Each structure stands twice: as structure tokens, then as C-alpha cells.
Amino acid sequence: MTADGISGAGAVTDPKPDATAPAANPPPKPDSPGAVAQPADAPAPANDAVKKPDGAKVAPAPAKPDDAGDGDPSVDVPASHPVYYEKVDIVDDDPPRLDFIKPLTAQPPPLAVRALRRQIEDVCRLVRILFQDDKTRLDKFFRQLHLTADSGLRGQTSSVEIGLDNLQDVKDSIADAYTVVRGKLWWSNVTLLALSVLYCGIGTAVFRYNLGQWPWLATAGWQTLVVAALLIPVGTMAGLFIEFIFRVNDDIPYEQLRAINPGRWKPFQRALNTTIVALIFAAILAADIIKVGVSNVLLNEFVSGKPFLSLVIGFVTGFAFPYVRDLVQQVRPVSRDAAR
Known part of the structure; x- marks a missing residue:
């Protein structure tokens, strides 16, 4: 009976490795011809997808911000992108309105960002029409629309998808x-x-x-x-x-x-x-x-x-x-x- 629990004439046992025996394929030394030294923390080669040992793939890197949403308004802007609007303010006019402020070096916003801004401005106009005699609800909905514009349009981490979700919540509240x-x-x-x-x-x-x-x-x-x-x-x-x-x-x-x-x-x-x-x-x-x-x-x-x-x-x-x-x-x- 062997250590692996297999007995008989055909059983083969693994010999113990000889510490003095050289490796079958020793790695080339850094100073040997054709060898290239690799630092321990060297980054992996840049590929569209990196294969893991189990066969799974890591999602490719996000597209550049310039390419996001140029043709399809349903395509969201990546999580990190150029600043299209650095500030969104409530202008306390009679009636109130939202003011979208761009940085001096701002790039033209993609189609998805422009479409969200138009939707927010349309809802602002409807709120001014329906609640012109209700100052409390007028201010309440403009604060909600300001937060919606802030989450979907302002800064590098704004998300059109989150902005659209918040805008739908505001629309439902207006209907109620x-x-x-x-x-x-x-x-x-x-x-x-x-x-x-x-x-x-x-x-x-x-x-x-x-x-x-x-x-x-x-x-x-x-x-x-x-x-x-x-x-x-x-x-x-x-x-x-x-x-x-x-x-x-x-x-x-x-x-x-x-x-x-x-x-x-x-x-x-x-x-x-x-x-x-x-x-x-x-x-x-x-x-x-x-x-x-x-x-x-x-x-x-x-x-x-x-x-x-x-x-x-x-x-x-x-x-x-x-x-x-x-x-x-x-x-x-x-x-x-x-x-x-």
C-alpha cells in the first residue's frame, strides 16, 4: 500500500524531488543573452482584455470621454469625463430658473448631456406654468430639479443615467x-x-x-x-x-x-x-x-x-x-x- 492509497504491481509512486538536480527549464538570468529584466511591479501588457487563469475576462477600459454619447443619446457618459458644467445655480427670478455654467476651457458636451439639459429645462418650464400660484411647491420642485442637474451634469463624476432616474422621480412627484x-x-x-x-x-x-x-x-x-x-x-x-x-x-x-x-x-x-x-x-x-x-x-x-x-x-x-x-x-x- 502506497501513501496515496493505491496498491498493486501497476502502482507508481512519485519519487521525491532531488534538491541537487537542476531545473528542467531554468529561467534565464538577467545578464544572459536575450534576457530582459522585469521589475516586480511592472504593469501587465495593455490589451483590450486580460485573461485570468480561470478563463474569465476583465472588461476593457472605458472609452475616451470624447467618444461617449456622440451618436446615441442613451449612451451614458463614463464615470470620469471632462467637466462640461462646473456649476448649476438656481436664479431667484420671478419665476425662478436654472443657470448652467460652463468652464472657460470646456469641451462641447456630448449628445446625451445636451439631451438631459433640455429635458430638465422643459420640466422647469412646466413647473413654472402649473405652480405659478403655489410658491411653496414651486420652490420645492426647483430644488429637486437643481439636485437632478447637479447629479447628472456637473463635474467629472456626474452621470447622465443617474440624472435621468432622478428626473423621472421629479416628474412623478409633479404628477402627484x-x-x-x-x-x-x-x-x-x-x-x-x-x-x-x-x-x-x-x-x-x-x-x-x-x-x-x-x-x-x-x-x-x-x-x-x-x-x-x-x-x-x-x-x-x-x-x-x-x-x-x-x-x-x-x-x-x-x-x-x-x-x-x-x-x-x-x-x-x-x-x-x-x-x-x-x-x-x-x-x-x-x-x-x-x-x-x-x-x-x-x-x-x-x-x-x-x-x-x-x-x-x-x-x-x-x-x-x-x-x-x-x-x-x-x-x-x-x-x-x-x-x-
Whole structure:
């Protein structure tokens, strides 16, 4: 029985190495011909990948910063890269904004960096539109956007990937916070509708007291125009309120928030503008310049025996303002060639 536990005639035992025997292939001495001395801490040869003893490969060195993100905006900038923006500040204007400061010797930023900056600036603009009357949330979201720009754009260690993740978190927070703004806008629209009803009620009482009849009994003449002046504001506020409910009734994703108030009008301003357009629209219909019908009812008849149609004119203007705007824009003088 041998030391390895294998017995028998065919068993072979390893002889003990002879310390005095020379090595089979001794390494060349430094002073021998063709030998090159290698320091102990000499770096390994520069290859794209270094093979480990077990066959695994080490990832190649990152690409140069100049080559990162030049063609594909989804390609992130390497962990260490030139400084494209050395500072990002919040400028306390009214409304606030972000200021991106480049170093004097800055290289042109790659496509991924420029795309992230544009996205951050777009979100800043939306925050200014949605929260123009909410100073607390306006400042809160600008601080978050400042941190997002700082992590994704400033310095050598900024990362576009981290910046995009932070920006998505800010977008989700904006969408969640809009429910508070929606509640304030709802109360504003209800208040304007109540004021228009109050205005109509007071006007109706004055009409009844001075003329001895209810306004809706007027059939022709200047009385129908008075009725229109009383009912059109009520119909306009009702149309604006219903349009607002339909537009923001469900949960609104971030992508649809930009369409909420693109003109940055305050509720009172929007209501006044729409009421003026409704009065002009009614004057155009009264002059029979254009004829407009809803179902089988001709709105032009509000001055010829159907004064209640003034309420419908106001409602249509508030509820379908783009449609009325296009109709009013058609009323333009047309020059004709005299020689024709």
C-alpha cells in the first residue's frame, strides 16, 4: 500500500524531488543573452482584455470621454469625463430658473448631456406654468430639479443615467402634486360660475322691475340683446367648468400636464377672455355673417324670438373654445381684384 492509497504491481509512486538536480527549464538570468529584466511591479501588457487563469475576462477600459454619447443619446457618459458644467445655480427670478455654467476651457458636451439639459429645462418650464400660484411647491420642485442637474451634469463624476432616474422621480412627484392644483382650480371655476349666476339674477330682477316682464319672454328688439348680455356670461362659465371637469377628471399622467394651461392664464383671465369672445361671436351671429347650428337648432335665432339661445351660445364658446375661435377668425375682409 502506497501513501496515496493505491496498491498493486501497476502502482507508481512519485519519487521525491532531488534538491541537487537542476531545473528542467531554468529561467534565464538577467545578464544572459536575450534576457530582459522585469521589475516586480511592472504593469501587465495593455490589451483590450486580460485573461485570468480561470478563463474569465476583465472588461476593457472605458472609452475616451470624447467618444461617449456622440451618436446615441442613451449612451451614458463614463464615470470620469471632462467637466462640461462646473456649476448649476438656481436664479431667484420671478419665476425662478436654472443657470448652467460652463468652464472657460470646456469641451462641447456630448449628445446625451445636451439631451438631459433640455429635458430638465422643459420640466422647469412646466413647473413654472402649473405652480405659478403655489410658491411653496414651486420652490420645492426647483430644488429637486437643481439636485437632478447637479447629479447628472456637473463635474467629472456626474452621470447622465443617474440624472435621468432622478428626473423621472421629479416628474412623478409633479404628477402627484397636480391634484392639489386641480382642487384649487375647481374652486376657482365654481366661484366664477356662482358669480355669473348672481350677476344674471341681479340683472333679471332689474329687468323685471323696470319692464314688468321676465327677460326670457322678450321676443325682439333691444330686449333680446339685454337678455343675451345676461345669459351669455352664465353659459360661458358653465361651458368652462364642464370643459375643465372633462379635461382633468381622471388621473393625469405627466405627459398630459403640458396641455392643462399652455397659455398660463389665470382662471379669472381665462373666464374674461372667453366671455368677450362669446359676446363677439353672438354679435356675428346676430348680423347673420355666418350661420351656426347645434343639432337642428340655429343659434342665429337668439335675436328673433328665442333669447334663451344666448345661454347656448355662451356654453358653446366656453366648452368648445377652439371651434368658436376658428369661426371668428373666418370673419375677415377679403380683397377682390377689381378687374375680375
